[in-house]
Amino acid sequence: MISLAIVIALVGQAFSFLGKVDLSTLWTDGWFPRRGRFDVLTIFTGSVLVSIVAMVVATPLGLGAAMYLSEYATPRARRLLKPTLEMLASIPSVVLGFFALAVIQPTIVQTFFGSTSAFSLMAAGLGVGMLTVPLIGSVAEDALRAVPGDLREAAYGIGARRRTVTLRVVFPAAVSGIVAALILGLSRALGETMVVAIAAGGTGGSERTFDVLGPGQTMTGAIASLAYGSDQVKTATGLNAFDSLYFVGLLLFVLTFGLNIVSERYVRRVRKAYR
Amino acid sequence: MSSIPASATRSSVELALSGRSRDIRGRLFSGALLLALLLSLAILLTLLVSIWNDAWPVLRDRGFDFLASETSSLPERAGVRQGLVGSLTLIALVAAVSLPLGIAAAIYLQEYAKDTRLRRILVANIRNLAGVPSIVYGILGLVVFVQALRSITGQASYGRSYLSGGLTLTVLVMPFVVIIAMEALRAVPWSIREAAYGVGATKWEVIRSHVLPYAAPGVFTGVILGLARAFGETAPLLLAGAVTGFLATSPGGPWETLQGPYTALPVQVFAWSRLPGQAWVGNTAAAIIVLLATILIVNLVVIVLRTRYERTW
Numbered sequence: 001m002i003s004l005a006i007v008i009a010l011v012g013q014a015f016s017f018l019g020k021v022d023l024s025t026l027w028t029d030g031w032f033p034r035r036g037r038f039d040v041l042t043i044f045t046g047s048v049l050v051s052i053v054a055m056v057v058a059t060p061l062g063l064g065a066a067m068y069l070s071e072y073a074t075p076r077a078r079r080l081l082k083p084t085l086e087m088l089a090s091i092p093s094v095v096l097g098f099f100a101l102a103v104i105q106p107t108i109v110q111t112f113f114g115s116t117s118a119f120s121l122m123a124a125g126l127g128v129g130m131l132t133v134p135l136i137g138s139v140a141e142d143a144l145r146a147v148p149g150d151l152r153e154a155a156y157g158i159g160a161r162r163r164t165v166t167l168r169v170v171f172p173a174a175v176s177g178i179v180a181a182l183i184l185g186l187s188r189a190l191g192e193t194m195v196v197a198i199a200a201g202g203t204g205g206s207e208r209t210f211d212v213l214g215p216g217q218t219m220t221g222a223i224a225s226l227a228y229g230s231d232q233v234k235t236a237t238g239l240n241a242f243d244s245l246y247f248v249g250l251l252l253f254v255l256t257f258g259l260n261i262v263s264e265r266y267v268r269r270v271r272k273a274y275r
Numbered sequence: 276m277s278s279i280p281a282s283a284t285r286s287s288v289e290l291a292l293s294g295r296s297r298d299i300r301g302r303l304f305s306g307a308l309l310l311a312l313l314l315s316l317a318i319l320l321t322l323l324v325s326i327w328n329d330a331w332p333v334l335r336d337r338g339f340d341f342l343a344s345e346t347s348s349l350p351e352r353a354g355v356r357q358g359l360v361g362s363l364t365l366i367a368l369v370a371a372v373s374l375p376l377g378i379a380a381a382i383y384l385q386e387y388a389k390d391t392r393l394r395r396i397l398v399a400n401i402r403n404l405a406g407v408p409s410i411v412y413g414i415l416g417l418v419v420f421v422q423a424l425r426s427i428t429g430q431a432s433y434g435r436s437y438l439s440g441g442l443t444l445t446v447l448v449m450p451f452v453v454i455i456a457m458e459a460l461r462a463v464p465w466s467i468r469e470a471a472y473g474v475g476a477t478k479w480e481v482i483r484s485h486v487l488p489y490a491a492p493g494v495f496t497g498v499i500l501g502l503a504r505a506f507g508e509t510a511p512l513l514l515a516g517a518v519t520g521f522l523a524t525s526p527g528g529p530w531e532t533l534q535g536p537y538t539a540l541p542v543q544v545f546a547w548s549r550l551p552g553q554a555w556v557g558n559t560a561a562a563i564i565v566l567l568a569t570i571l572i573v574n575l576v577v578i579v580l581r582t583r584y585e586r587t588w
Contacts, residue, residue: 064311072305081312083578088319090574092507094541095326095563098548102556103325130322133315163301184406191408193510194541198548223410224513245514249414253407260406264399 046218053125062136070144089134097198100127119215124200143177183263193220329560358540368441377452405450413514416443448501455497
């Protein structure tokens with residue numbers, strides 16, 4: 001029901017936008033909705049860059065934490081550490097956005113990477129990555145723990161070390177669940193809004209850029225800033241800039257919905273394997 | 276086999292028995308894993324400490340005044356009262372709608388619906404909806420509640436009302452509530468149901484007197500976690516018309532209030548974080564502390580409830 005409503009609402013509005021807009025402006029240089037320039041590629045690369053940074057941070061941290069919790073930690077340590085990791089998941093994204101802007105950008109991005117801007121896609125990506133770590137961690141941990149103990153016992157029985165068991169036995173057995181965790185993380189990173197809206201800059205618009213250290217705009221950030229600021233601004237061609245957010249929203253919905261379906265399929269494969 | 280000298284066998288066995296410390300790569304590996312975990316926790320700690328450092332001067336100097344003041348363009352007079360009241364009102368709305376609807380949907384899907392193709396598609400769909408970015412729900416709220424249902428959600432506020440925001444958040448948390456409630460229902464063992472059927476109970480009697488009481492702790496945990504999530508959501512509220520600047524509330528009855536303009540705590544955090552000047556950084560951090568404290572209390576309640584009512588079969 002709800003997803004049907006989303007699709008209907010988005011598709012209808014998106015097509016009315018596409019009908020009104022000059023299609024060539026969808027492929028110009030830069031995303032400046034108020035000036036009638038709607039380059040989808042600009043915000044798409046922004047989203048991809050932020051997601052790449054986020055995944056580079058979150059993949060090793062999330063998987064490492066999951067492996068430690070599932071294979072190495074004593075039950076007592078696990079009881080203590082897992083809720084703490086889940087605490088990180090319950091922190092609202094707007095808080096991490098502020099953290100990314102006020103702490104990550106000045107202390108990490110400006111010092112170590114020589115960024116000169118007050119905003120950057122990098123800082124936003126790092127912030128999003130921190131949000132993604134607990135998600136990847138807990139889904140991957142579930143996948144690792146779903147591997148039956150027999151497999152581990154068998155490997156230990158022929159003299160394998162714990163590292164060998166973890167990497168050569170448990171990891172391959174759980175690999176589809178881990179892939180699912182990564183896909184879910186990616187879809188979360190693509191859909192994350194507040195961190196980007198606060199820390200990435202590019203509120204009014206952005207040139208097409210591949211510079212991670214400078215400000216930029218993402219799909220979610222574009223929607224947020226359209227909603228936040230330029231409410232009823234008409235462009236020179238008499239087009240309502242606000243309407244473009246339905247189009248971007250539709251793209252985002254299709255993208256993340258597709259990723260979620262793929263990951264669902266992987267999770268089901270895990271369940272089938274060891275029932 | 277006879278080609279392996281006995282001494283080699285003996286030494287390798289000795290190594291296996293005594294030589295745990297010699298497995299350097301294994302130790303490095305486990306160290307790296309632990310480091311990954313601790314680094315994640317260190318991030319949490321850094322985040323809390325740095326925000327607390329920014330927030331402390333404001334909380335110390337303003338104290339209760341910060342909680343009781345309304346929005347203002349002067350940093351030294353701005354407070355979070357309207358945001359806090361707004362967030363709590365929204366949460367009450369979300370709870371009032373999503374609790375009955377979510378539990379009813381979960382009972383239907385888990386207990387009544389036959390395992391048909393349609394049910395499987397519905398369940399998979401609900402799972403997918405839980406992964407849809409929250410800002411997409413914001414667009415839905417804008418189209419449906421703010422624009423299409425404006426006559427209900429408040430003509431005077433152009434639909435940008437408590438009702439719109441609350442209903443948008445309800446749609447957002449419903450998939451979570453349904454999924455977690457379904458898991459809780461599924462966890463009730465069949466033997467309990469069979470016993471009730473055995474003494475002649477009807478299906479509804481079994482569900483009401485046996486399944487629901489046993490599933491209740493799990494269901495409420497899910498609902499409260501969903502509410503905590505709704506409490507921190509910002510993006511959908513931006514689209515569903517939360518006020519980001521100055522907010523003047525007009526007096527009126529409860530229905531007029533619900534149809535009136537609103538703001539929420541995370542929305543205030545977002546708006547303030549974009550304002551220049553050190554004073555606003557302090558205010559933003561202080562508002563975040565209020566937000567986090569509320570969410571932390573909710574989470575603690577959940578943990579206490581969970582350990583109290585948790586049972587093993």
